[in-house]
Amino acid sequence: MVLDITEAKKYPSRSYSFDFKFTPQEMVLNNPLAKFVGNARFKGSYIFSGGKVYVKGDITYSMKYPCDRCLKKINYKDTIPFEEVFYEFSDDKSDYTYNGNLLDLAKPADDYLILNMPLGMVCDKQCKGICPQCGKNLNQGSCDCQEQEISRNPFSKLLGGKF
Ligand SMILES: [Zn+2]
Ligand SMILES: [Zn+2]
Numbered sequence: 001m002v003l004d005i006t007e008a009k010k011y012p013s014r015s016y017s018f019d020f021k022f023t024p025q026e027m028v029l030n031n032p033l034a035k036f037v038g039n040a041r042f043k044g045s046y047i048f049s050g051g052k053v054y055v056k057g058d059i060t061y062s063m064k065y066p067c068d069r070c071l072k073k074i075n076y077k078d079t080i081p082f083e084e085v086f087y088e089f090s091d092d093k094s095d096y097t098y099n100g101n102l103l104d105l106a107k108p109a110d111d112y113l114i115l116n117m118p119l120g121m122v123c124d125k126q127c128k129g130i131c132p133q134c135g136k137n138l139n140q141g142s143c144d145c146q147e148q149e150i151s152r153n154p155f156s157k158l159l160g161g162k163f
Contacts, residue, residue, distance in 0.1 A: 001020045001022055001042060001104065001105040001106045001109060002102050002103065002104050002105070002106075003016075003018055003046065003053075003055075003098075003102070003103040003104075003105065004101055004102060005046070005048060005053055005098060005101055005102070005103050006101045008046060008047065008048040008053065009048050009101065011048075012047070012048050012049050012050075013047055013048075013049050014047065015045045015046070015047050016045060016046055016047070017043070017044070017045040018042075018043065018044060018045070018046065018057070018105075019041070019042075019043040020041070020042045020043070020105070021039040021040070021041055022039060022040055022041075022042060022106075022109070023036070023039055023040070024036050024040045024061060024109075024110070024113055025110060027110075028110050028113040028114045028117065029063070029117065030114075030117045030119070031065065031066060031120075033065075033066040033071065033073075034063055034064065034065045034066065035063060035064050036061060036062070036063045037062040037063055037064060037075075038062055040059060040060065040061035040062075040109075040113075041059070041060045041061075042057060042058075042059045042082070042105060042109055043057050043058065044056050044057015044058060044082060045057065046103075051087075051088055052085050052086060052087055052088075053085070053086040053098055053103055054084075054085055054086075055082065055083070055084050055085075055086065055103075055105070055108075056082065056083050057081075057082045058079050058080060058081050058082055059079070059080045059082055059109055059112055059113065060077070060078070060079045060080075061077070061078060061080075061113065062075070062076065062077045063076050064076070065118065065121060067121065067122050067123035067124075067127055068120045068121065068122050069122055069123075069127045069128070069129030069130065070123060070127055070128070070129050070130050070137050070138075070139060071130065072123045072127075072137075074121055074123050076118065076121070078116065078118075080112050080113070080116045082108070082109075082112055084096055084108055086098045086103055096108055124139075127139060131143050131145055133145040
């Protein structure tokens with residue numbers, strides 16, 4: 001995902017567009033059970049002005065992400081707005097730079113994906129999850145462990161059998 005900014009440097013403030021399809025790196029996923037689906041797309045535009053390159057666009061991607069409670073794979077799609085300034089030189093390591101006439105969007109795209117990765121999600125607000133004892137998916141029916149748990153609770157009767 002390298003932009004050739006030769007033209008943009010000749011005509012400052014003129015806008016140029018780009019549209020890349022790319023395969024995001026697995027390492028940007030924050031969950032070992034998550035997986036990208038198909039290609040991601042990074043499209044937008046850029047201008048050169050005052051020695052800097054301004055890039056604006058959005059990154060769209062799809063992935064399968066496990067439910068926090070039952071591990072069911074959720075189809076997740078997101079579009080992340082992207083906006084950055086690229087410098088020719090910078091001492092600040094957090095700044096993005098371009099190299100001569102080339103501007104590489106790969107690292108910034110990874111950074112935006114990492115920053116915007118969901119921290120977790122559930123397949124359904126009502127998801128009952130998996131029994132920690134027998135591993136049964138409780139959305140498909142309750143298991144025996146649960147009932148044992150209830151009868152073992154000394155306050156069960158007092159609480160009207162609710163707990
Ligand atoms: Zn679930
Ligand atoms: Zn169980």
